[in-house]
Amino acid sequence: MAAVRKALIAAAVAAFAALFGRTFLKLKDISLASREIPVKRLNCQYLKNIDYGAEDITILKDGLAFLSTGLKYPGLHSFSDEPGKMYVLDLLHPKMTPVELQIKGQLDLSSFNPHGISVYEDEADDSIYVFVVNHPEHKSQVEIFRFVEEDTLMHLKTITHPLLHSVNDIVAVGAEHFYATNDHYFHHEALQLLTFMFDLSWCDVVYYSPHEVRVVAGGFKSANGINISPDRQYIYVSDIMDHEIDIFRRNEGEHPIDLVHVDRRTGDIWLGCHPNGLKLLKFDPEDPPGSEVIRIKNIHSERPVVSLEYGDDGRQLIASTVAVPYEGKLLIGSVFHKALLCIL
Template sequence: MAAMKKVLLAVAVATFAAFSGQRFLKLKEIMLASRQIPVKHLSCHYLQNIEYGAEDITILKDGLAFMSTGLKFPGLHSFSDEPGKMYVLDLLHPRPTPVELQISGELDLTSFNPHGISAYTDEADDSVYVFVVNHPHHNSQVEIFRYVEEDTLVHLKTITHPLLHSVNDIVAVGVESFYATNDRYFHSDALLLVAVFLDLTWCDVVFYSPHEVRMVADGLRSPNGINLSPDKRYIYVSDIMDHDIDVFERQEGEQLRYIKSVAVGSLCDNIEVDHKTGDVWLGCHPNAMKLSSYDPEDPPGSEVLRIKNIHSEKPVVSLEYADDGHVLMGSSVAAPYEGKLLIGSVFHKALYCLLK
């Protein structure tokens, strides 16, 4: 009996070791830990005033760009302990320069930690509403602001809900309604590693309105960026650990119907959509291992991808910008506007580039 127990224990240990080894290799594959990319630069310069990242950027049809800066996120590097800030940039100005937005209203700015953002223009009166994912004290909530004058955000509302437990990004579809991605199922970092290790697909997309809050898409590994097609019929979601962009069709009642996935071969963060062409632009992490284990001697690189004709049978994925981290570290968003491109990062700087 004792000999049998030893044999069973040895078999169990060997099985666990084999499983762990296989999962470790799978994790390295997900993180693209061995990936190297060619350098491909554009005509770019650093944006003034942006020193601690511009994790997300969104641009209105009139060329007004909003930026969230200074994100503090578990497991990722930060160059500053100061609270986050919001900036605005006029791309129609001869020399576009980010201007810090003043925030009025009842919001604790000492713990302001902005992440994904979205802007919505009310067609009734052209009022602009800015939605911001906020992580004060590592919590998860959404702030709604109204943009007024040239440099002010008036805080209107803070939204919290059990279903909005780990929001990464949002896309506004009304003055108080939006879709949001939850990028993790578990709250603790330890269980997050377990979820990745076991390859669990338990994350989701949630729809919020003042009248209802519900899950509208699930079965995702780690949904990150989210955005809307120009005709508002489709929702695009970056499943960052799957290395693809998921396409959903909006249904009656705001439910989402899965259409397809487009492989991109990188860990793509936020999604922006060209207002005129419908091209999908992605700020991506070519090697997430370098991003999570920040080493200034071997910095995380940056990658910008574009998807043309995403709804066709053969979407075209092209590399538009790539850097080894010596110019821009950890690109997280790429926002186009009429021949110009803004590239933001998680914790580094931001670039203003010319596409033509």
């Protein structure tokens, strides 16, 4: 009996070692750990006041940009223990300096941890609603604000729901309506590792309205960035583990892609990417993760055109997440570093 028990233990250890080895190799493959980082810099300058990342950026048609900064995300580096902040930047102003937004209303700012953001403009009364994914104490909730002055957000509502359990990004389609991505199925890191080890595609996209909340798309390894086409007919979702963009009609790449921005004028897709995901996870200041910006033209055609618009090895910008063009300019944000204003 003892010999059988030892044999079973040995077999279990060998199986676990084989599974762990396969998982490590898969992680290296998914994170593009051995990939050469292309360098293609633009005429850029750092945005003032942005020192701890600008994980997401969205721009209104009049050139007003909103930035979420100071994200603390489990497993990723952070340069600051301070709560996160929201900034606004007027791209038509000569100085183009981000201004911190004052947040008023019933919201605990001491635990404010902003992630993905989206803006909805109500054409009926020109109201501007700012949606922010918030992770206080590593929970997931969505905050809805109204932009009421040049530098003020009025907090209107906090939304929580069991289906919104690990929200990464959001795209607003009404004053209280949005689509949101869940980037993990489990909260516990050990269980997250198991879903990766067994190649489980359990993440999803959720539609929220005051009247219904439902899963509208599933089968993602890690649903990340989300955005909408200029004609409001299509939803684009990036699966950061599968290195791909999925396209969904609303009536029913080889990069770890973070956030998705759609050029409202041309319909082009702009992607902030991590050229080496393993460097992002282990973060070594002597060998930092680089940044990439990818542009996709004609995404609905049989032959989309993919181009590298910006590439850096981490010497200029660490861990880019989002890229947003506007009138010959390009804003590039990062997880925890800085933000760039570049000339295209």
